[in-house]
Amino acid sequence: MTSDASAFYFPAPRAQRFCSQCGTPISQIVPPDDNRLRDACGRCGAVHYQNPRNVVGVLPIWQDKVLLCRRAIEPRYNTWTLPAGFMELGETTAQGAMRETQEEAGAQIELGSLYTIIDVPHADQVHFFYLARVLSPKLYPGPESLDARFFGLDRIPWDELAFRTVATTLEHYMADVSEGSFPMRHYDIGSPVPTTPV
Numbered sequence: 150m151t152s153d154a155s156a157f158y159f160p161a162p163r164a165q166r167f168c169s170q171c172g173t174p175i176s177q178i179v180p181p182d183d184n185r186l187r188d189a190c191g192r193c194g195a196v197h198y199q200n201p202r203n204v205v206g207v208l209p210i211w212q213d214k215v216l217l218c219r220r221a222i223e224p225r226y227n228t229w230t231l232p233a234g235f236m237e238l239g240e241t242t243a244q245g246a247m248r249e250t251q252e253e254a255g256a257q258i259e260l261g262s263l264y265t266i267i268d269v270p271h272a273d274q275v276h277f278f279y280l281a282r283v284l285s286p287k288l289y290p291g292p293e294s295l296d297a298r299f300f301g302l303d304r305i306p307w308d309e310l311a312f313r314t315v316a317t318t319l320e321h322y323m324a325d326v327s328e329g330s331f332p333m334r335h336y337d338i339g340s341p342v343p344t345t346p347v
């Protein structure tokens with residue numbers, strides 16, 4: 150047993166400082182037959198590839214209302230989001246979306262079709278949102294949520310939404326409700342417009 154348990158835990162930055170194979174400090178090189186800089190170990194030769202992460206979630210509907218969760222975690226603490234989170238190893242996108250809904254809202258849902266696929270290259274992420282039907286109005290928000298509630302489409306807190314992928318997915322849904330059809334959409338979200346330096 151060691152007694153060096155941290156007082157708190159946080160997601161480590163993606164960039165690694167040391168080789169996970171041998172502990173040598175990482176350097177950036179273009180490996181043979183590759184075409185871009187990679188984090189690599191000059192001692193043992195391990196190349197530490199980094200690839201985009203998948204965020205999976207749902208747009209859950211209960212009697213014409215949308216289920217949103219108020220985030221209890223950073224980033225975007227205290228803002229409203231669709232249930233969503235990072236896909237875990239060994240699960241499908243659908244399983245991940247169901248799991249996140251259970252963890253964040255405690256909601257029973259029936260998963261529908263894939264609705265939005267959103268590339269977010271500046272965050273090195275791809276977001277997937279499924280349509281879902283909520284089976285019971287009973288919600289049991291988990292520790293990642295301050296609250297979970299149903300919002301009428303005319304009551305969506307647009308100014309307090311956590312992420313642009315959430316906002317654009319809801320915007321598409323509003324438009325599709327008017328049209329009565331819900332085609333899958335694939336689009337990308339660019340970098341936020343930089344603010345003028347002061």
Ligand SMILES: [Zn+2]
Nearest residue numbers: 168171190193
């Ligand atoms: Zn190494």
